[in-house]
Amino acid sequence: MSGTHTGVPSVLAHDLPRPVPADELAACPVGGVFRRLGDKWSMLVVILLGGRPHRYNELHRAIGGISQRMLTHTLRGLEADGLVRREVHATVPPSVEYDLTPLGRTLLEPLSALADWAVAHETEIHEARSRHAGE
Numbered sequence: 001m002s003g004t005h006t007g008v009p010s011v012l013a014h015d016l017p018r019p020v021p022a023d024e025l026a027a028c029p030v031g032g033v034f035r036r037l038g039d040k041w042s043m044l045v046v047i048l049l050g051g052r053p054h055r056y057n058e059l060h061r062a063i064g065g066i067s068q069r070m071l072t073h074t075l076r077g078l079e080a081d082g083l084v085r086r087e088v089h090a091t092v093p094p095s096v097e098y099d100l101t102p103l104g105r106t107l108l109e110p111l112s113a114l115a116d117w118a119v120a121h122e123t124e125i126h127e128a129r130s131r132h133a134g135e
Helices: 022-027 029-037 042-051 056-062 068-080 102-106 108-120 122-133
Strands: 084-089 095-100
Touching: 022 029, 029 042, 042 056, 042 068, 042 084, 042 095, 042 102, 042 108, 056 068, 056 095, 068 084, 095 102, 102 108, 108 122
Parallel strands: none
Antiparallel strands: 084 095
C-alpha cells in the first residue's frame, strides 16, 4: 500500500474499471479463493485441519451431514489449490492422512479475523436480516 492510501483497506486501494469486465472478474485471484472457501464445506475442513492432521474417516465423522463424495471433492479442491497435503501411509489397508500445507496454514489468520468479525457483528446481521425479511 502506498503512502497515499494509508489507512485505506487494501480492497479499496485500487480503482476498478466500470463496468468490471467479466474476463477480469473470472481471472481475479481473490474471487477464486472466495469461491473455494465460500462453498459449504471447505472452510470447515481448513479449520479442522488447522488443529491437527486427520485421517479421512476422522474428517468424515467430524463433519455432520457431509457425504463421502463431497468430502473427497472438497479435499481434492483444497489439495489442487495447494492448501491441503494428502499423505498415503503404506499400511494394510493403506491409510490416508490430510494436513494443511504451509500455504494452508497462512490462511488460518485471515479466516480467524473473518470469524471474529462475524461473531462480533452477529446480532447486527441478524437484526438487519429480520428487518429485510419484514419488508
